[in-house]
Amino acid sequence: MEQEFATPLLENAVAEFAKLPGxxxxxxxxxxxxxxxxxxxxxxxxxxxxxxxxxxxxxxxMCHNIxxxxxxxxxxxxxxxxxxxxxxxxxRDVMSIENTHxxxxxxxxxGGLISPxxxxxxxxIELDSLVNRVKAGGIxxxxxxxxxxxxxxxxxxxxxxxxxxxSGSTRISVLARGVSVGNEIEYTDELTLGRSIINxxxxxxxxxxxx
Amino acid sequence: MEQEFATPLLENAVAEFAKLPGxxxxxxxxxxxxxxxxxxxxxxxxxxxxxxxxxxxxxxxMCHNIxxxxxxxxxxxxxxxxxxxxxxxxxRDVMSIENTHxxxxxxxxxGGLISPxxxxxxxxIELDSLVNRVKAGGIxxxxxxxxxxxxxxxxxxxxxxxxxxxSGSTRISVLARGVSVGNEIEYTDELTLGRSIINxxxxxxxxxxxx
Numbered sequence: 566m567e568q569e570f571a572t573p574l575l576e577n578a579v580a581e582f583a584k585l586p587g588x589x590x591x592x593x594x595x596x597x598x599x600x601x602x603x604x605x606x607x608x609x610x611x612x613x614x615x616x617x618x619x620x621x622x623x624x625x626x627m628c629h630n631i632x633x634x635x636x637x638x639x640x641x642x643x644x645x646x647x648x649x650x651x652x653x654x655x656x657r658d659v660m661s662i663e664n665t666h667x668x669x670x671x672x673x674x675x676g677g678l679i680s681p682x683x684x685x686x687x688x689x690i691e692l693d694s695l696v697n698r699v700k701a702g703g704i705x706x707x708x709x710x711x712x713x714x715x716x717x718x719x720x721x722x723x724x725x726x727x728x729x730x731x732s733g734s735t736r737i738s739v740l741a742r743g744v745s746v747g748n749e750i751e752y753t754d755e756l757t758l759g760r761s762i763i764n765x766x767x768x769x770x771x772x773x774x775x776x
Numbered sequence: 777m778e779q780e781f782a783t784p785l786l787e788n789a790v791a792e793f794a795k796l797p798g799x800x801x802x803x804x805x806x807x808x809x810x811x812x813x814x815x816x817x818x819x820x821x822x823x824x825x826x827x828x829x830x831x832x833x834x835x836x837x838m839c840h841n842i843x844x845x846x847x848x849x850x851x852x853x854x855x856x857x858x859x860x861x862x863x864x865x866x867x868r869d870v871m872s873i874e875n876t877h878x879x880x881x882x883x884x885x886x887g888g889l890i891s892p893x894x895x896x897x898x899x900x901i902e903l904d905s906l907v908n909r910v911k912a913g914g915i916x917x918x919x920x921x922x923x924x925x926x927x928x929x930x931x932x933x934x935x936x937x938x939x940x941x942x943s944g945s946t947r948i949s950v951l952a953r954g955v956s957v958g959n960e961i962e963y964t965d966e967l968t969l970g971r972s973i974i975n976x977x978x979x980x981x982x983x984x985x986x987x
Contacts, residue, residue: 572833572842572843572844572849573844574825574828574829574832574833574844575829576831576832577825577828577840578825578826578829579830580822580825581822581825581826582822582826584818584822585807585810586806586807586810587803587806588807592798594868595797595868596796596797596799596872596948597826597829598798598866598867599796599797599867599942600826600829600830601829601830601833601842603830605827605830605831607795608827609827609830610792610825610829611792611793611822611823611826612823612824612826612827614785614788614791614792615787615791615792615808615811615819615823616816616819616823617785617789618785618786618788618808618811618812618818619811619814619816619819620787620816620819621785622783622785622786631783631786631812632783633783633784633785636778638783638849653807656809657805657806657809667941669890711967733877736965
């Protein structure tokens with residue numbers, strides 16, 4: 566931006582927007598100029614929503630999901646099956662699984678995956694608290710719902726090993742891997758296709774349980 | 777979003793982000809979750825930058841460019857050539873032209889283009905104030921730097937007609953249209969190529985004035 570033009574207020578607002586992920590200077594400028602066209606009250610509402618969220622939201626002490634209360638609405642709901650824990654990487658995964666309406670247990674949000682490449686070790690994610698939940702007893706099943714990537718698998722193996730010592734009668738399962746619903750066989754990668762043959766399911770299991 | 781999950785604070789912040797142009801609910805959610813990971817002071821700085829900009833910025837009374845003062849820094853700069861006015865659609869165009877470092881006159885920001893299709897008429901853009909600036913005298917040249925689109929051309933013709941009554945010795949020019957620098961001839965559209973032949977320039981004009 567030409568020095569003479571750059572009013573500090575504009576420059577500052579553009580710089581702040583450009584700090585957000587996936588937003589470059591051009592997009593930031595577009596958003597800032599849009600904000601200039603809005604009513605001051607609208608811009609105020611936008612700014613308040615973000616700061617209020619940041620200042621007032623907290624994390625559930627049980628599952629580490631974001632929450633406005635000490636215990637999140639899912640953990641606090643007596644109708645949910647407290648004997649089943651679904652382990653996920655982040656808050657977005659909780660939302661995705663909730664949207665399927667197929668899971669009625671509780672969650673455990675790790676806040677990341679083990680990734681030696683990125684210097685993220687087991688101590689950097691919420692693993693001890695998961696082990697403690699299982700140690701406390703009463704957990705029938707732990708479902709590992711992590712990404713089907715190297716980091717996801719590394720984390721899966723690590724959690725499996727850590728829980729094995731304490732799990733007792735707790736079942737540990739992972740999400741099924743197979744052909745995506747709606748996908749053609751010829752476009753499914755070999756690894757997935759291979760797994761889907763090895764882990765084939767009885768016909769009636771699949772076609773009676775579809776959502 | 778699953779009803780049980782949607783904390784009002786989160787829902788509200790996502791809705792506010794999603795009001796911005798080009799930002800859907802998925803991107804809004806990503807930006808909101810990113811904001812949750814930032815320090816509260818950072819989020820505060822972001823929110824303040826936007827509201828401060830909206831509340832404190834104003835428009836230059838002369839050229840309608842955004843400004844923090846009654847007269848924008850360009851109009852207030854005695855080193856700029858006050859006898860040349862470059863007419864542009866919006867603030868971004870001012871920035872683009874300033875970035876070329878090839879123009880040293882003043883601007884006039886219309887705030888839009890005449891577009892009968894969108895119901896935008898001459899009275900909806902800053903045209904009268906442009907005519908008044910020319911009427912006031914002392915303007916040697918008005919450069920119309922509007923988009924090479926139907927709306928830009930309509931506005932060009934309208935301004936030309938309006939100014940013709942008052943312009944006297946004022947020259948009215950438009951941006952050159954031709955092959956973009958760096959573009960291959962074979963990929964240049966016919967209309968542009970045709971214009972660039974009709975409006976061909978002396979060799980030395982082009983190759984001595986390149987920035």
